[in-house]
Amino acid sequence: MRVETIAPPGAKIMFVGEAPGEKEDITGKPFHPHAPAGKMFDKLLANARLSRYEVAVTNVAKERPPGNKIGMFFEDKKMFRPKPVMQQWVEELRRDIILYKPNIVVGLGDTALWALTGERGITANRGYILQCELVPKQKILCTFHPQKINYEWHLGFTTIMDFRKAVRESDTPLVKPDSRSLNAFPSKREFIDYLGWLQNSHDGPIALDIETTMTGHLDILGLAANANMGISFTFLKGGKPVLRPSDEFEIWMLLAKLFKTKSLIMHNGLFDMASMWWYLGILATGYNKDTMVATHICWPETPRSLSYLSSICLSVPKWKHTSQSTPSIYNCEDATNTYGCWDFMAREMDNGEHWDTFNFEMQQVWPASMLQLQGVKVDPEKQKQIVNNTKTERNYIKKELLQEIGHEVNWNSPQQLQAFLYEELKLPVQYKRRKSCFDPQKRTADKEALSKLFRKTKNPILEKIMRYKKLAKLISSFVDIQLSPKNRVHTSYNITGATMSRTVKNKVVDDEENYQSFGRWSSSKSIILPYGSGNLQNIPKSARKMYVPPKKKIWIQADYKQAEAVVVSYEILDYPMIKLFQDSFGLTKEECDERNLDIHKLTAAKNFRIPIAKVTEALRDIGKTIRHATNYSAGPAVPAARLGCTINQAKALLESYHSGTPQLRMWHKKIQDLLRKGRTLTNLLGRKHKFLKEWGDELFRSAYSFIPQSTVGDLLNLALVRLYESYGDQVDISLQLHDAIYAWTEPELANWTATVMKQSMLIPLTSTHGEVYYIDVDFKVGPTWGELKDFTPEFTQEFDLNYEVPK
DNA sequence: GATTTTACGTA
DNA sequence: CGTACGTAAAATCT
Numbered sequence: 001m002r003v004e005t006i007a008p009p010g011a012k013i014m015f016v017g018e019a020p021g022e023k024e025d026i027t028g029k030p031f032h033p034h035a036p037a038g039k040m041f042d043k044l045l046a047n048a049r050l051s052r053y054e055v056a057v058t059n060v061a062k063e064r065p066p067g068n069k070i071g072m073f074f075e076d077k078k079m080f081r082p083k084p085v086m087q088q089w090v091e092e093l094r095r096d097i098i099l100y101k102p103n104i105v106v107g108l109g110d111t112a113l114w115a116l117t118g119e120r121g122i123t124a125n126r127g128y129i130l131q132c133e134l135v136p137k138q139k140i141l142c143t144f145h146p147q148k149i150n151y152e153w154h155l156g157f158t159t160i161m162d163f164r165k166a167v168r169e170s171d172t173p174l175v176k177p178d179s180r181s182l183n184a185f186p187s188k189r190e191f192i193d194y195l196g197w198l199q200n201s202h203d204g205p206i207a208l209d210i211e212t213t214m215t216g217h218l219d220i221l222g223l224a225a226n227a228n229m230g231i232s233f234t235f236l237k238g239g240k241p242v243l244r245p246s247d248e249f250e251i252w253m254l255l256a257k258l259f260k261t262k263s264l265i266m267h268n269g270l271f272d273m274a275s276m277w278w279y280l281g282i283l284a285t286g287y288n289k290d291t292m293v294a295t296h297i298c299w300p301e302t303p304r305s306l307s308y309l310s311s312i313c314l315s316v317p318k319w320k321h322t323s324q325s326t327p328s329i330y331n332c333e334d335a336t337n338t339y340g341c342w343d344f345m346a347r348e349m350d351n352g353e354h355w356d357t358f359n360f361e362m363q364q365v366w367p368a369s370m371l372q373l374q375g376v377k378v379d380p381e382k383q384k385q386i387v388n389n390t391k392t393e394r395n396y397i398k399k400e401l402l403q404e405i406g407h408e409v410n411w412n413s414p415q416q417l418q419a420f421l422y423e424e425l426k427l428p429v430q431y432k433r434r435k436s437c438f439d440p441q442k443r444t445a446d447k448e449a450l451s452k453l454f455r456k457t458k459n460p461i462l463e464k465i466m467r468y469k470k471l472a473k474l475i476s477s478f479v480d481i482q483l484s485p486k487n488r489v490h491t492s493y494n495i496t497g498a499t500m501s502r503t504v505k506n507k508v509v510d511d512e513e514n515y516q517s518f519g520r521w522s523s524s525k526s527i528i529l530p531y532g533s534g535n536l537q538n539i540p541k542s543a544r545k546m547y548v549p550p551k552k553k554i555w556i557q558a559d560y561k562q563a564e565a566v567v568v569s570y571e572i573l574d575y576p577m578i579k580l581f582q583d584s585f586g587l588t589k590e591e592c593d594e595r596n597l598d599i600h601k602l603t604a605a606k607n608f609r610i611p612i613a614k615v616t617e618a619l620r621d622i623g624k625t626i627r628h629a630t631n632y633s634a635g636p637a638v639p640a641a642r643l644g645c646t647i648n649q650a651k652a653l654l655e656s657y658h659s660g661t662p663q664l665r666m667w668h669k670k671i672q673d674l675l676r677k678g679r680t681l682t683n684l685l686g687r688k689h690k691f692l693k694e695w696g697d698e699l700f701r702s703a704y705s706f707i708p709q710s711t712v713g714d715l716l717n718l719a720l721v722r723l724y725e726s727y728g729d730q731v732d733i734s735l736q737l738h739d740a741i742y743a744w745t746e747p748e749l750a751n752w753t754a755t756v757m758k759q760s761m762l763i764p765l766t767s768t769h770g771e772v773y774y775i776d777v778d779f780k781v782g783p784t785w786g787e788l789k790d791f792t793p794e795f796t797q798e799f800d801l802n803y804e805v806p807k
Numbered sequence: 808g809a810t811t812t813t814a815c816g817t818a
Numbered sequence: 819c820g821t822a823c824g825t826a827a828a829a830t831c832t
Contacts, residue, residue, distance in 0.1 A: 413828060414813055432813095433819060446814060473815060476826055498823070520818080522823050535824045538817035564818090632820035697819070705821040709818090713822095738818040738822090 001028050002063055007056035007100045012170040014102035015041075016093065018111040018145055019061035019070055030057045031146070040146035041108075044156075048163035056100055060115045062089050070111055079114065090115050090134065097135045103173040105138060106166045109145025116140050127162050127311025128318045129175055139175055141166050153694035157302055161312045169315070176315055180336055183231040184328040188247060191233045195254045198225060198262070205263035205289055207339035210272045211331050213239070216279055216528060220328055221255070222335030227314075227343055230336030232328045252280065259284035265342045267306045267334070268292040270495065271527065274369040278528050291338055293361050294345035296496035297354045301515050301692045304496065310337045313344035357687045361495055364521075364717050367724040367733065368493040372526055375488035376536070376734055382546040382784070386479050394471040397464050404461060411468050417445040425461075427453050433637070435698065448641055455644055478543040481533045489532025489547075491523045493736060495717075499524045518706055519687050520713035520738055537737055544786030549744040553732065556750060557780040557788055558757040559740035560716065562599055564708035566775050567684070568631055570767040571707060572663040576602060578773075585776050588792045600624040606660045607653065626657050630664060631708075633701050671703050681706050684765050685714040685805065712739050715763055715775065718805070723760035731756060735785075742785070754779050754793035763803050774801070 003020040006029065015031075023035035031038040033052075045051060063085075065072045071079055073086040082090065093115060097105060107113050110122045117140070118133045119125055125142055132138040143162035144155050169176075186194065198206055207224035219236035233251070234242055241248060259276075264287040266272050276282045295304045302308070307320040319333045349355050402408065405424075410416050422429045422443065430449035432442045447466065454462040483489060492499075497517025525534030533539065539547075549555050562581070569577035577599065584597040592598065596612045604623030605612040615623070622643060629639045629650075640650035658665055674681055680690045681703060689706055693699040716739055723731060723741065731753055735742035741761070745753035758777045766772050780788035 410828085412814090412826090415829070435819060437819080439819095444813085469814090473826085477816070494823095516822065518822065520822070523817095524824055533825075535817085538815085538824070540816055543816095629820075634820040638820070701820060702822090709821070712818090740818085 001025060003028050003030050003059060004062070005056065005058035005096050005100075006030060007058075007096070008053055011054060011056040011100060012103040013050070013054075013166055014056035014058065014097065014100060014105045015108055016105060016112040016116070017041075017057070017059040017108045019059050019068075019073075020064045021068065021147075022064070024059075025064040030059050036150050037145070037147040040149050044146060044149075044159055044163050047160040048167050050163070050167065056102055058093065058096060060089060060093060060111050061086065062092065078120070079111075080120070094134050097138055101173070103139065103170045104166055105132070105140045106163070107140060107142035109142075109148065112145075113142040116142065125318075127158070127165065127308075129169065129315065130318070139169065139173055141169065154301060154692050157299065157692055158308075158312070165312075165315075178317065180228045180230065180316070180333075182329060182332045182336060184326070184332045186231055186233060188243060188251070191231065192251065192254065194223075194231050195251070195258060198223065199254070199258055202262075205265050205342075206258070207265040207335045207342065208259070208269070208272065208284075208287075209266065209331060209334040209338060210275065211327060212275060216275070218275070218279065220331040222328075222331040224332075224335040224339040227336065227340035230332040230339075232332035232335065234328050252282070256282045259286050262286045263288055265289040265291065265338055267309075267338045267341070268304075270365055270369060271492075273365065274372055275528055277369060278373055287365065288359075288362050289342055290362065290365075291341045291345055293496055294342070294349060294354075294358060296517065297357050297361065297687075298345060298348045298352055300517060300689050303515070306334060306338060306341070309341045309345075313341045316340070352688065354688065357685075360685075360714070360718065360721075363721045363725075364495045367720055367728070368495050368521070368736075370724070370728075371733065371736065372490055372492050372528070374734075375484065375486075375490040375529060375531070376785075377486075377488050377548050377550065378483050378532075378546050379548045379784075380483060380487055382548070383479065383481075383483070386543065386546055387475065390471050390475050390479060394468060394475065397468045397471070401461065401464055401468065411465055412472055414445055417465070418443050421445055421449075421453065425459075427457065452641065474540065474543060478533055478539055479546070482531055484529060484531040488529075489536070490526040490529035491532065491534060491536040492526040492528075494522045494524060497522050516702060518689065518710035518713060519683070519717075520709065521717065521736055523736075536735060539785075541786055545784050547785035548783075549734075550732065552746060553744040554747050554750070555734075555742060555780075555782050555785055555788060556745050556753055556757070556791070557740055557742050558754065558761060558777050559737075559780075560712060560761065561776040561778045563712040563715070563739045563775050565599055565627070565631070566773070567708040567711050567765070567767075568664075568667075570765075570769070570771055570773055572661070572667040573769060574661055574663055576606070581773075581776075585774070589778075589790055600627065603627045603657070607656050622653065626653050630654060630657050630661075632705055633668060668700070668704055671707075672700060675699065675703055683707050683714065684711040684767065685718070687714055711765065712775075715765065716741065716761075718763055719761040722763075722803075723757060726760065727756045747781075750781055750791070751793045752796045754791070755795045755797055758793075758795065759797075759799055762799055762801060763805060764801065765805075 003024050017031060021035055021037060023032040024030055031041045033042055061073055073083050075081040075083055107116045110120060113122050113125055114120055116132055116134050117130050122142060122144060130140050132140045144159045149156045149159055202225050209222045210218050211220040213219050217236060220232060220234050222230060222232040224230040259282060264284055266287060269287050269290050273284050273287050276284055291309060292304050295309055310316055314337060316337055319330060322330045349358055409420050421427050430444055430452060432444040450462055450466050497520055498515050523535045523537040566581050580597055580599060580602055584592045600620045600623040601612050601615045603626060604615045604619040607623060607626060625639045625642050636647050636650035636654055640647045675691060680688055682688045687710055691699055691703055720736055720741055724733060732744040734744055741757060743753060761777050762774050764772050764774060779791040779793055781791040782788035
């Protein structure tokens with residue numbers, strides 16, 4: 001049946017959905033409160049402090065499309081050309097808007113966006129006040145359709161923020177005038193005067209944004225004195241300098257001083273700062289405010305691009321599409337809007353009490369950039385050797401496989417491999433692990449499937465395929481990489497834990513969904529120095545042999561010993577385990593072995609109810625696997641696959657562990673309770689994380705890993721900053737790897753280097769139950785990154801354990 | 808040619 | 819039904 005518009009008299013907001021669903025079709029009411037979309041719609045309204053009685057609600061289509069497919073109402077697949085019936089409904093919508101005169105129309109979903117504006121692409125257009133094509137001068141704003149949130153839960157936050165913005169905008173039908181003054185074409189004199197004013201008369205921080213060419217040259221620089229006043233100066237036009245060198249130098253001198261003496265706000269300023277450091281030799285030490293870092297801390301699971309953030313925080317028009325057509329205005333808007341977003345996020349950090357975490361992250365900016373620009377040296381001879389050896393073995397295996405099976409197969413192709421395994425060899429089909437038992441089963445031929453099939457059949461061909469795939473991966477991803485002219489590789493450390501955007505084939509790709517970063521750094525290809533495999537946090541051991549230290553130095557690694565396990569044992573009050581960590585603190589590996597101070601042995605001993613001295617290597621391995629599986633609440637399939645036992649045997653092992661350590665499940669319960677209260681967890685160093693995922697096991701598991709993972713991540717970064725700030729000029733720091741810091745040292749200084757590294761890393765943690773403890777540090781040294789051996793330093797001084805953790 | 812999926816390396 | 823991350827190659831879409 002036809003579903004008509006509902007419009008209470010005087011409604012200031014009109015919501016426009018897509019089309020009626022099943023329930024609506026029966027009842028004739030749009031967004032029926034018992035239908036899934038209607039339920040979600042009501043939740044969103046409530047979050048924006050709205051109720052149905054004060055808003056108008058309608059759909060673009062007045063009737064339910066066959067099979068719920070809105071495409072049925074369009075001529076073309078891309079849904080730009082409506083069929084006559086759709087055209088008529090759009091006309092009705094136009095008349096409704098004119099009749100009811102809402103102050104603002106909120107389009108829900110892509111179809112409403114199209115009907116109102118003629119545009120498609122809700123992600124790019126949501127959150128901004130847009131031009132209404134249907135009813136000129138009508139104020140409109142679009143956001144996601146409520147039903148989409150039922151499928152993609154993480155979009156709920158954004159949609160609520162959009163609803164709230166609509167409420168703010170609903171007080172007037174007028175589009176608020178753009179009060180920003182944007183000076184994108186100043187003369188040299190004007191710009192210099194402005195810089196003088198900023199330097200001498202302006203109080204408070206300055207927002208900064210730079211644009212760079214593909215070759216890394218800075219072409220435009222934008223500054224903002226507040227959220228409404230920006231200026232942008234173009235240095236390069238068509239690749240040619242605008243000013244004479246002496247004039248440009250004069251400006252750079254003024255800017256360099258400004259960037260040292262004033263507090264700077266940037267959006268992902270890590271990149272801008274490192275670029276200016278690298279290309280211009282300007283160290284912008286005033287940089288201490290960052291909107292991307294602030295967003296990451298306040299809303300760790302939302303997107304972080306400036307356009308997204310502005311859509312939430314500001315009422316400015318869309319501008320990101322003007323980067324090519326009017327780059328200087330675009331840059332000016334970037335700087336000005338960055339300022340506006342900062343004002344918003346600073347309040348958000350007040351409200352959420354996030355400042356300590358924020359300031360701590362801003363300190364990381366300096367070592368992170370230093371590491372990016374410094375890079376790590378590769379010995380090209382060693383690289384060649386590994387490439388050749390690996391390729392030789394790979395080709396040999398390929399040939400053998402070809403002879404044995406008689407025809408070509410691309411072993412890297414999942415499709416061909418599956419066909420070979422399951423159709424040609426008729427092996428039992430292996431399926432991918434599903435997120436839910438309602439998901440369809442999918443075949444797989446991954447490593448786990450291959451090793452399972454090999455265990456079953458002992459067919460040597462499978463072993464060869466696995467070896468081939470391993471070698472192929474090693475070559476393509478990790479060894480056959482391009483080095484810089486100085487034989488270095490570089491990586492960009494992203495302190496917010498996830499890249500904002502990746503560059504694939506010279507195109508920027510934004511996949512801003514499902515961020516779950518827990519305070520650990522991530523590592524990706526450097527845009528400034530794009531050499532090497534990019535990510536330096538996933539190099540396999542076999543490829544690490546080609547990474548060499550500077551002349552006359554060796555590698556030294558300092559890693560936190562069993563860091564996450566220590567945190568968990570103190571959180572759940574697993575006293576035998578805590579005692580083990582206390583007893584083994586500061587002991588060498590040999591001493592621990594002698595006294596059987598081994599976490600996995602202890603797990604096995606407890607599990608099998610035998611004395612720790614009777615634990616064999618095989619039993620220890622079982623203990624290790626069980627501990628791993630239980631800590632993160634894995635299912636029995638995981639240990640079963642690793643140990644090669646049946647699911648039932650694995651289940652029994654897990655049960656036995658849980659009955660011996662019941663605190664673990666109690667702790668998981670406690671975390672669930674915390675989530676129920678406010679969906680927020682705080683780690684031991686004060687970092688808060690609000691979880692946005694849909695209520696359920698996936699959310700729980702993610703939350704269980706948050707406290708140990710993020711505490712250790714923050715702890716290591718705290719240590720890294722401490723090391724960099726106290727000994728940065730004496731210790732050659734080289735890499736950060738989640739729970740380890742790497743450096744280079746002269747062999748004769750290894751003991752001293754180890755001492756200051758350990759001193760920086762010994763930071764007290766206070767458990768939720770109030771115990772204060774330290775996580776021990778292990779050392780390794782070696783001639784290359786891949787050949788590190790245990791090292792027991794003779795420490796050159798006593799450790800000072802009185803470190804005040806900022807919190 | 809561009810985008811999505813599959814697989815896999817580290818902690 | 820471990821979590822988190824980034825990248826390469828294949829598969830698929832347009």
